[in-house]
Amino acid sequence: MHQACWNFVAECVRGLGPRRRVVEFGSYDVNGSVRRMFGEAEYVGIDTRAGSGVDVVANAAEWMPEALFDTVFCLEAMEHDPTPYRLVENARRVLADDGVFILTAAGRDRKPHSAIDGAHYLRNGEHYANIQRDDLETWLSELFGCRYLVREVAGAVGGLADGGTIGDIQAMAWLGVGRSPTPAEWHHHATVLNSVRYPR
Numbered sequence: 001m002h003q004a005c006w007n008f009v010a011e012c013v014r015g016l017g018p019r020r021r022v023v024e025f026g027s028y029d030v031n032g033s034v035r036r037m038f039g040e041a042e043y044v045g046i047d048t049r050a051g052s053g054v055d056v057v058a059n060a061a062e063w064m065p066e067a068l069f070d071t072v073f074c075l076e077a078m079e080h081d082p083t084p085y086r087l088v089e090n091a092r093r094v095l096a097d098d099g100v101f102i103l104t105a106a107g108r109d110r111k112p113h114s115a116i117d118g119a120h121y122l123r124n125g126e127h128y129a130n131i132q133r134d135d136l137e138t139w140l141s142e143l144f145g146c147r148y149l150v151r152e153v154a155g156a157v158g159g160l161a162d163g164g165t166i167g168d169i170q171a172m173a174w175l176g177v178g179r180s181p182t183p184a185e186w187h188h189h190a191t192v193l194n195s196v197r198y199p200r
Contacts, residue, residue, distance in 0.1 A: 002031070005075055005104045008170050009034045012102050021069045023094060025060035025087055026077025029053035034073065044069075061086035068096040079106040082127045085139050092143040092175065101144070101173040105131040107152050110167030131169055140173050148173040 013019070019041045027033070027045025029052040035043050046063055047054040056063065060074075061083055072091040078084040084105075091101045106113070112128045113120050133152045140148040150171040 002076075004168055006032065006034060008104060008168075009073070009075065009102060010037065012172060013037060016071075016100060019071045021067070021096075022071040022073065023065070023069045024053075025072065025074040025091065026080070027053045027055075034075065041071075061090050063090070063094075065094055068099065069094055070096050070099050072099065072101045074101075074103040074105075076104055076106070078103065078131050079110070079128055080126070082129075084129075084131060085135075088136075088139045088143060091173075095175045097175060099175045101175075103169075103171050105136070105169045107131055107133060107167050107169040130167075133169060136169060136171060140171065144173040144175065147175070 019038055021042045021044075022038050023044045023046060024033075024035070025046055027035075028047040028049055033045075033053050035045070035053065043055075044065070045053045045055045046058055046060045048057065048059055050057050060077075061081070072095055074087055074091060078087055081087055088101075088103075091103075095101060108130050110130055111120060133150065137148075137150055140150070148171060150169065152169050
């Protein structure tokens, strides 16, 4: 996980308040984890391989818990999955009524990198496909209605002064079946994301 991802999650969580039950899809720790932000919460890491940061070895697109979660993360993992829509679909499925889904992924300007160790080349058999913003917004709209925020950091290879990494897609989606986000929460998250999507 690069620093921009960490910064984004930290800002989102600051506006959410305490989390109780958190699950991370694609939790294998290649270069850092947000797990330590949630000391008091139950935190479950799901990945297809055993190792650091992984509590359950399973396909996150198919895994079903015994109880729902108030927070689902999918951080820098969607581009490595051949069926990213199914990750978003299952995130929606495992969220509690007022749950929030937070994701970061490699967008159109990010170069391929390995899920094994972050190297800037792929091993034989590794899947990689940049996530397109239009696709992501279609999936979030279908599964979460209008309750989502998205930003894309586009441009040449490199970093940004505000901690963003060129080629990132960063997003939040709120299930909102129970308590909807307050105006202050939406303002906070929209500020973090420079969003183009707001709730009706």
